[in-house]
Amino acid sequence: MIEVKHIKKGFGDKTVINDVSAVMDDGKCNLIIGASGSGKTVFMKCLVGLFRPDSGSILYDGEDFTNMDAADKKEIRKKIGMLFQGSALFDSLTVEKNIQFPLDMFTNWTLAEKRKRVDEVLDRVELRDANKKFPAEISGGMKKRVGIARAIVLNPKYLFCDEPNSGLDPQTSLVIDKLIKELTQEFNITTVINTHDMNSVMEIGDKIIYMYKGDKEWEGNNKEIIFSKNQRLNEFIFASDFLRDAKDMRMLEQTGKIDNDRNMEDLIR
Amino acid sequence: MFSKPENRKVYWKEFMHQCNDIGIGSLGIVVIISVFMGAVSTLQTAYQLVSPLIPKSSIAQIVRDTVLLEFAPTLVCIVLAGVVGSKIASELGNMRVSEQIDALEIMGINTKTYLVLPKIVAALVVIPMLVVISAGLGIWGGRLAGEAANILSTTDFDKGLLNAFLPYNVFFAMVKAYVFSFIISSVPAFYGYYVQGGALEIGRASTKSVVVSCVLILFADYVLAAILL
Secondary structure, three states: OOOEEEEEEEEEEEEEEEHHHHHHHEEEEEEEEEEEOHHHHHHHHHHHHHOOOOOOEEEEOOOEOOOOOHHHHHHHHHEEEEOOOOOOOOOOOOHHHHHHHHHHOOOOOOOOHHHHHHHHHHHHHOHHHHHHHHHHHHHHHHHHHHHHHHOOOOOOOOEEEEOOOOOOOOOHHHHHHHHHHHHHHHHHOOOEEEEHHHHHHHHHHEEEEEEOOEEEEEEOOOOOHOOOOOOHHHHHHOOHHHHHHHHHHHHHHOOOOOOOOHHHHHHOO | OOOOOHHHHHHHHHHHHHHHHHHHHHHHHHHHHHHHHHHHHHHHHHHHHOOOOOOOOOHHHHHHHHHHHHHHHEEEEEEHHHHHHHHHHHHHHHHHHHHHOOOOOOOOHHHHHHHHHHHHHHHHHHHHHHHHHHHHHHHHHHHHHHHHHOOOHHHHHHHHHOOOOHHHHHHHHHHHHHHHHHHHHHHHHHHHHHHOHHHHHHHHHHHHHHHHHHHHHHHHHHHHHHHHH
16 A cells, blocks of 8 residues: 655745645555646656655555665565556567566576566567567557566566556557556556546546646545536546536436536437 | 666676677777878878988887877777767667656666666776777878888888887876776766756757767866876
8 A cells, every 4th residue: 555645746936746645555546637737747756756755755555665765765666567658668678678677687587487477477468479579669559568567577566657548549548458457456456547548537447536736636436536526627537528428428327317407308319 | 876786697788788889889980090090190290200310210109109199099089979978878868768767766776877887887998998909000000001102111110119119108098098988988978867858858968968078088188198298
């Protein structure tokens, strides 16, 4: 479990994260959503230690990560896997070597043992045939899957995904979401995902934190979000007519009514 | 800044990779520059030595000392600042911009130790070797040009080479080579590692690192000459 207590982060005069507290649950997909510039990427970078919060603390299973010395921080980081927005694969290494890299660095396994583990994770992300290819030779969706494979190869306890669906088509996005959800449940990982993708919110959002201009504006799950009365959240999530219709249809199905003054006949038609 | 390597084997592999990139990767240009710089030195020295009182073998002596004291360490290192420096800055800059450095940090790797240190150590090992090769090839190029242009025979050239040879000059050349190697690797590593932005900023960092390295090499060249000669 990751606990965030009153963290603040600013750059110069600009406050980006303003006194945010939250808990990321074990074995669940914890989604951080919000508009561009709402501070969710800075929030995630604070969680993984790429930025140091100006105040407040971040606890990994009760241990204060923020004020740890470098050696202890290193130990926590070995339990963290991260999928980056641009995948952040090492250009000069093949897919196989990218995934093998954390094993080379942190284990004393034999080459055969490493290869076996790499094959296992490649199978898990369904990329066995791409093992000899370089990152430049594979598609965006495949890069994301390689990024996930590299993130999980050391069996992390915490998985962070920054915009896992950015730049992907809806079908590939669903595959990535499904994969992250399955891995989270299979290995009881605490997964934290930054996303804009409404499909992800609805499909895998076990816990959702909505951020607005550096503040935590709303917290709930993918069932509760439909019925939220938070106007800013509704404006963000159901920004298009299509999504508003979908929301109202879902409410209609579940409650037999909708909570606004829209014309029911138009909606049903 | 630097810390104990997480896994010595991986670091050794990275060090060898950098030795190959910096050393073997730059060998071609060093060979070409060195041979021609020696050859041109012979021709230009012969052009200026018009007095019949000065023996022809003095040309070899002048070429030897010019190549050893200045051309091999300084000229070659300025060229390497462009070749190796821009490569280091753009490689690290690209890794920074594409979040590869962040990925390494999150794995728990000290990125300065893993990415910067092997480059600096590799440069300190292979660049002085390149300077030695350059000095040898420069003198050989001068010898070749002297004979080809019918300026002086190889026997005269060899005689001049051995005349009034000061081993201290080799020591001075090696001191310069080590100082310049550090500049060539550390300055671009700094600019590349701390780049912010995108492709445009990587290009800017690369250019700036080469300019700063060249200026520092020239400045260090003057300071070392003033102190050691």
